[in-house]
Amino acid sequence: MPLTSIDLALAGLGLFLLFKLATPRTGPAPPPGPKPLPIIGNLLDMPSGREWTTFAKWGEIYGDISSVKVFGRQMTILNNVHDAIALLDKKSAITSDRVIVPMGGELAGWNTTLGLIPYGDRFRNYRRLAHSLFGSRASMANFEPLEEQETHRFLQRILAEPTELQEHIRKTAGALILRVTYGYEVQEGNDPFVAVADVATTQLSLGTSPTGFVVNMIPPLRHIPSWFPGAGFKRIASSWRKTLNKMADEPYGFAKEQMAAGTADSSVVHSLLDGKKLSAEEEFDVKWMAASLYTGMDLTYRCPATVATIYAFFKAMVLYPDIQEKVQREIDSVVGNERLPLLADREQLPYTAAVTLETLRWHSVAPIGIPHRVTEDHVHDGHFLPKGGVVIANIWQMAHDPRVYPNPMLFNPERFLAKDGKKNELDPREIVFGFGRRKIGRALADASVFISIAMTLAVFDIKKDPRAPEIDTDHTAGMISHPTTFECLLEPRSERARELIAGEGR
Numbered sequence: 001m002p003l004t005s006i007d008l009a010l011a012g013l014g015l016f017l018l019f020k021l022a023t024p025r026t027g028p029a030p031p032p033g034p035k036p037l038p039i040i041g042n043l044l045d046m047p048s049g050r051e052w053t054t055f056a057k058w059g060e061i062y063g064d065i066s067s068v069k070v071f072g073r074q075m076t077i078l079n080n081v082h083d084a085i086a087l088l089d090k091k092s093a094i095t096s097d098r099v100i101v102p103m104g105g106e107l108a109g110w111n112t113t114l115g116l117i118p119y120g121d122r123f124r125n126y127r128r129l130a131h132s133l134f135g136s137r138a139s140m141a142n143f144e145p146l147e148e149q150e151t152h153r154f155l156q157r158i159l160a161e162p163t164e165l166q167e168h169i170r171k172t173a174g175a176l177i178l179r180v181t182y183g184y185e186v187q188e189g190n191d192p193f194v195a196v197a198d199v200a201t202t203q204l205s206l207g208t209s210p211t212g213f214v215v216n217m218i219p220p221l222r223h224i225p226s227w228f229p230g231a232g233f234k235r236i237a238s239s240w241r242k243t244l245n246k247m248a249d250e251p252y253g254f255a256k257e258q259m260a261a262g263t264a265d266s267s268v269v270h271s272l273l274d275g276k277k278l279s280a281e282e283e284f285d286v287k288w289m290a291a292s293l294y295t296g297m298d299l300t301y302r303c304p305a306t307v308a309t310i311y312a313f314f315k316a317m318v319l320y321p322d323i324q325e326k327v328q329r330e331i332d333s334v335v336g337n338e339r340l341p342l343l344a345d346r347e348q349l350p351y352t353a354a355v356t357l358e359t360l361r362w363h364s365v366a367p368i369g370i371p372h373r374v375t376e377d378h379v380h381d382g383h384f385l386p387k388g389g390v391v392i393a394n395i396w397q398m399a400h401d402p403r404v405y406p407n408p409m410l411f412n413p414e415r416f417l418a419k420d421g422k423k424n425e426l427d428p429r430e431i432v433f434g435f436g437r438r439k440i441g442r443a444l445a446d447a448s449v450f451i452s453i454a455m456t457l458a459v460f461d462i463k464k465d466p467r468a469p470e471i472d473t474d475h476t477a478g479m480i481s482h483p484t485t486f487e488c489l490l491e492p493r494s495e496r497a498r499e500l501i502a503g504e505g506r
Contacts (some may be wrong), residue, residue: 028384030074031067031238033058041069049209049477052367052396054081059397060130065383070217073390075371081398081431086434087380088372088393096436099390102215107237109244114292115370116208126289129272142266143180143444144343150176150405151451152340155459155501156386160252162490166311170198173306176448181294182255183346193251200247201295203240205478208370209247248291255290268293305365306445308482310452312363313355316411317462318488323413327352328493337496341454343447349454354413356450361428362411367396369434369482396481398431411471459497463489 034045045068047054058066059079067076078084088095097119098105105111111118114126152502158165174194175186186194206212213233215221226234258264259273272286317324330351335341346353372391377384385391400408404426405415418424433442456462464471468487475481492498 014202028379028382030385031065031076031383032062033066033068033077034101036069039071040070041071043070046070048153049212050367051209052364052394055368055392055394056105056397061396061432065381067383074386076383076385076389076391078391079394079395079397079401081401081404081426083381084393084398084435085430087385087391091380092436093377094375094378095372095391097375099371099373100219101208101371102219103213103233103237104204104216107215107222107234108203108207108240110204110207112288112291113295114289119375124286125285129285129289130293144447146179147176147444147448147451148340148342150179151448151455152501152503154452155340155455156503158456158460158490159492159498159501165314165488165490166307166485169314170194170307172452173310173448174198176249177265177294179265179267180444181268181290182251183252183258183265183270184251193254194248196243196247196250200240200243201480202296203243205480207237207240208479209477247481248287252287252290253296291413305480306448307361308365308480309359309449312475312483313359313449313453314456314462315471315483315486316359316362317457318464318486319473320411321463323411324457324462327453328356331454331458335458337494337500340456340500341451341458343451345454346450350417351413352454352457353450354416356446356453357416357428358411358413359449359453360432360446361399361405363475363481363483364396364399364432365480365482366432367394368392368479369395370479372436393435395431395434399428401504419483459493459501461491461493463488463491465489 010197034042037044055066055077056079058068058077064075064080065078065083069075078087098111100106101111101116101491102245105116110116114123114130117123117126150172153175154168157168157171161168171186171191171194173177173189174197178184178186178193184193209216215233221231222234224231224234252269254270255264255267256273258269264270269286269290272290273283278286330349331341333346334348341349341352369392372393374385374387374389374391377387379385399405402408415425416427429442429446433445465487471486472484473485476484492501
């Protein structure tokens, strides 16, 4: 039987790996880790899900910096925030490239978005466009009224249907980012733009898991034809690409139609297109930068992650009613029952702001973020990191490191309130939004979580449902991790609270 091109490619890969593994290296060694097998390396050691827990265990055994190899590619795991800042922030010039993620990136098409696009001219252009909109306090202030309006609608949805909490959170996060990005107001009920984004971002989470698809661990498999046995992942990716394109094209088309009709509201797309004559390539960049914000692929203002964070807040309030009462007392002392709290009140609400920080820390929505790729050989803290190697920041471990956050599993906002002149604990926003040059919408995400917490507790009591099962503190696997589902009772605090929710006296 004659050899096919696939046979030759795999044979060549095997010979290359054999040669590479057999060639001794001089100089600094890679970080320690599990002992690799010939050829496949640590493939059998790689977890099939919830990678952050396995990575944390390696940290306990091998130290804060550990590594594994899979088919010759080194993967370095960082379990310490100081190493992550030193390597991914301060040396971002050589660590800001993205790893090729065949399933979610090349095959499904997400490598056109900011989170997965290779480091280069297009990435820099995306970043420049986004910085022009979110890079200053003044420009951020333009979006604050939208955040407050959409959060007020969230309260109204809860009052109307208190048992659909998770759906209301999802819809509100989608509504806000659609208004900011495209000037589009969502429909009540099943909105098509929100629905397609939910599907697309779920596919993204699955497709970018380092161990979710074998092609992500063995990238050459992306070249096999879709009819080949075992290539079902290619047919899945083709379907996912259609979903992604629909999600990027339709709201962008809506914004352009509104602009042509002279009825467009202020938005990211409007700001970037209005009065400009762009080339096809420039317009491509605007469309996909907008899609990156819409879906959260800047990985700082990610709609699914905002959903997970706010849902985690509700779970925490059921588990820690004493904290809820403290927030409500603080809000009452500042705004009373005259109006809903606003973003402008944040400095007068330090405990509420601390609850925001603790929510971000307590539930790490992107437990390992998106892997970085090293673009040149580098030695960090005596450890060798080769060009083309992967670096993963174990964000979950950093946010739950007892050396940084004592008793880390406890929801304790007071850890962020300075006492007796002592410095409070590390701001979790330095961790949970990731590292490197791809952080853009951090302030927008932070504001969204704060105003959701403040407005909700101003008018609602969040209570445990005595008929419901006991609530755990577990969370789902995936690039974006959600708290496990739970049930709670949401009751207006007073008749005046009902009036404020309805919009009376605000």
